[in-house]
Amino acid sequence: MAQLRTIIFDLGNVIIPFDFKRGYSALAAHVDYPAEEISPRIRATGLVERFETGLIEPRPFVDELTRAIGAPITYEQFCELWTSIFLEHTLIPIELMRELKKSYRMVVLSNTNAIHIGMVREQYPILGEFDQLVLSHEVKAMKPSPLIYSAAVEAAQARPDECFFTDDIAAYVEGARAFGIDAEQFLGYDKLLTDLRARGVSV
Secondary structure: OOOOOEEEEOOEOOOEOEOHHHHHHHHHOOOOOOHHHHHHHHHHHOHHHHHHOOOOOHHHHHHHHHHHHOOOOOHHHHHHHHHHHEOOOOOOOHHHHHHHHOOOEEEEEEOOOHHHHHHHHHHOHHHHHOOEEEEHHHHOOOOOOHHHHHHHHHHHOOOHHHEEEEEOOHHHHHHHHHOOOEEEEOOOHHHHHHHHHOOOOOO
C-alpha cells in the first residue's frame, strides 16, 4: 500500500447532512399539487444535472425550474428553500479535520451547484479546513465520471494510490477505485475512524 498523502471527502451526507424532503416540503407551500409530486417533476426537467455540471447558470436554472414545476416565487425565495435541505450539525467534527490537516492534504470532492455551495461556505466553518474543493459545477463533470476523479487527484497533488476517499454512495466509491484511488463507503463516523486507522492514520 502506498503512503497516504491526501484525504478526500465527499460533502453531502458525509461532512454535512442533508434531506431533500425538507426542500420539497418547503416548495409545497408554493405549488398546487402534493409535495410527493415535486421530486419527480424536478427530475423530469433534467435541470438539476445540468446545474450541477455547470451547464446552466443559477438565475436561468431557477427561472426554468420554477416555471416547470409551477412555483411562482422569486430567485431569492427559491434559494432559501433550495438550501433548506441542509441540517445544522456536521457528521464529522471539525476537530478531526484540524488534526488530519496537520499531516495530510485535505480535499472535498462533491456533486453540487453554485446555490448550495454558496450557502454551505457561509454556514459551515469546517470547509475552511480543506486545502481545495473540487466541485462538479466547476469541473463540469459529476461523480462517477472519471473526469471529476482526475480533477480530484490533481487537487490532491498526489498519485491516485496515495489518496484515500470516502463517499456515502457506493457507486461513487467504485468510480474512485476504478480510477486507482483507495476508497471506502462512508457509513458513519466510527467506520470512518476505523478506515483511517487501517491506513495508518493516527485518530
